[in-house]
Amino acid sequence: MLVRLFGSNFRSIKEPFELSLLAADLTRKEDCNRGTIAVPISGMAEPLHLLRTLGIYGPNASGKSSLLVAANALRWLARESSPRSKPDGRIAPYEPFLLDDKTKNAPTELGCDVVFKKSLLRYEIKLTSKVIQAELLTLIDKDGEHRLIERNASGEVKGHLIAESEANRLYVSEMQPNVAVLSKLAQHGPRKGKSSVVPYYNAILNATHHEDYHDAALEMIKLGDSSADDKFADDLQYREWIMHHIIQKADIGIAGVRTRRESFKVPASIRESLMKSGFPGKIPDTRVVVEFLHAGVKSGAINFSEESAGTKKLYNIASQWWAMANREITLFADELSASLHPRLLDRLVRAVNDPPSEKMRSQLIFATHDTGLLESQDGLPPALRRDQVYFTKKSAQGATEVYSLTEFKEDARGVHNIRKRYLSGLYGALPSVEKLSL
Known part of the structure; x- marks a missing residue:
């Protein structure tokens, strides 16, 4: 503390x-x-x-x-x-x-x-x-x-x-x-x-944990620091906590979620910028894709990239709120x-x-x-x-x-x-x- x-x-x-x-x-x-x-x-x-x-x-x-x-x-x-x-x-x-x-x-x-x-x-x-x-x-x-x-x-x-x-x-x-x-x-x-x-x-x-939540960062799941995304995909208990305590409690019409992994090629300009900035470790070639399931007259999944800025923000802050609830x-x-x-x-x-x-x-x-x-x-x-x-x-x-x-x-x-x-x-x-x- x-x-x-x-x-x-x-x-x-x-x-x-x-x-x-x-x-x-x-x-x-x-x-x-x-x-x-x-x-x-x-x-x-x-x-x-x-x-x-x-x-x-x-x-x-x-x-x-x-x-x-x-x-x-x-x-x-x-x-x-x-x-x-x-x-x-x-x-x-x-x-x-x-x-x-x-x-x-x-x-x-x-x-x-x-x-x-x-x-x-x-x-x-x-x-x-x-x-x-x-x-x-x-x-x-x-x-x-x-x-x-x-x-x-x-x-x-x-x-x-x-x-x-x-x-x-x-x-x-x-x-x-x-x-x-x-x-x-x-x-x-x-x-x-x-x-x-x-x-x-x-x-x-x-x-001294630090997170920058500028809107520009909401358009994609964090690149390179995918531990929270991997945990969301692989850890059922963690995912249920995020959904129950953060996402669904915000009353944004989300009934569920599904995840998958896909190949992901980092654009050359971004890759070069990351390398110049001293990016730690290997730049990933796969990423976790999150699709929230929305309730409605016709229920369906919406890709994370098409979600509102508010929903993206909630997802991006959720891992830190979980950490504050479960760690010190x-x-x-x-x-x-x-x-x-x-x-x-x-x-x-x-x-x-x-x-x-x-x-x-x-x-x-x-x-x-x-x-x-x-x-x-x-x-x-x-x-x-x-x-x-x-x-x-x-x-x-x-x-x-x-x-x-x-x-x-x-x-x-x-x-x-x-x-x-x-x-x-x-x-x-x-x-x-x-x-x-x-």
């Missing part, structure tokens, strides 16, 4: 930012007992209360996606930098703020705090286009802070995991400057035992609300924020323009608590500013007027449209 994501000088974000999943001490009765996960931490008298969801609002191009991509950049550095970085190659996630001469070649800094068993784990990394200048993996428990990995600007690597393992020392003795130590040890170091980095590595990966992950979702009715989006968010069981311990962080999540519906409080709302806006210098709704003092009356207050401009983070005309 994610406790916080932080960093600076990344994409449109110039100054230090922080997304905190720590729940605020809210006084409204309808807020104080929902939307949080109680996490016991060794040495703490009270459990840590972490938010289940967090929504990010702001104008177009204000930096909402940059916050989500920051998590994906951390994930890439931890998972992909060792197998995919070429000697002297550019570090793919290095995207500094370009509108200032002082920052456009300066280091990017990214980091996260995550839950590890009954302790906290912090991962921090500082990088330029071709060099990782610093990297820290720190375990924080009742006995204090323990540096598991410590890499300095000279490239020297120290820390408990290195000192206690001859194998780890061997692997870090010759480090490529553009490869993260965490990634290299997870790929090549000990798989088990006290000197293994794998448990810490998995905790960071589980807290943090999902960063971009363009989640695209092609979904506001009422359906509201229920999808509530499914995560108000799960049927406390055993469900996943988190959802998403960017949206849907202000309906900020007001009550059907006699229920807003889908999002006040501390689950963040805003982004651009400064006069073109840099993203990130702030939380909790920074605004509110009274404790049970009046759900967050949407009205936001749209009135009280919180800022609104597009300037006054001069827009034909």
Whole structure:
């Protein structure tokens, strides 16, 4: 589970930012007992209360996606930098703020705090286009802070995991400057035992899942990452969960589904683009074809390519909602609300924020323009608590500013007027449209 994501000088974000999943001490009765996960931490008298969801609002191009991509950049550095970085190659996630001469070649800094068993784990990394200048993996428990990995600007690597393992020392003795130590040890170091980095590595990966749900991606089932499609075709229990909990519950007239596999030739232009981007593994030559069975006067199957954008979107998000229900992950979702009715989006968010069981311990962080999540519906409080709302806006210098709704003092009356207050401009983070005309 994610406790916080932080960093600076990344994409449109110039100054230090922080997304905190720590729940605020809210006084409204309808807020104080929902939307949080109680996490016991060794040495703490009270459990840590972490938010289940967090929504990010702001104008177009204000930096909402940059916050989500920051998590994906951390994930890439931890998972992909060792197998995919070429000697002297550019570090793919290095995207500094370009509108200032002082920052456009300066280091990017990214980091996260995550839950590890009954302790906290912090991962921090500082990088330029071709060099990782610093990297820290720190375990924080009742006995204090323990540096598991410590890499300095000279490239020297120290820390408990290195000192206690001859194998780890061997692997870090010759480090490529553009490869993260965490990634290299997870790929090549000990798989088990006290000197293994794998448990810490998995905790960071589980807290940084990222999905981009732009409409352009809805026209075809994901290429190359067909694990969800294969699972849908081969795993009856999984397929029935998707149909029962997501697809059919959306009331879109679907009575059933059938799947088949067919040969699939990737167009040469797409294949070339994938290879240039460092596509991992073999490009597939078959794909799963999904056909939903629609009820009507004349029932029949409709090919996935002919389904509505909303139905495609539901299918494409379903695997992540299954993962959140059955595993313990943090999902960063971009363009989640695209092609979904506001009422359906509201229920999808509530499914995560108000799960049927406390055993469900996943988190959802998403960017949206849907202000309906900020007001009550059907006699229920807003889908999002006040501390689950963040805003982004651009400064006069073109840099993203990130702030939380909790920074605004509110009274404790049970009046759900967050949407009205936001749209009135009280919180800022609104597009300037006054001069827009034909």
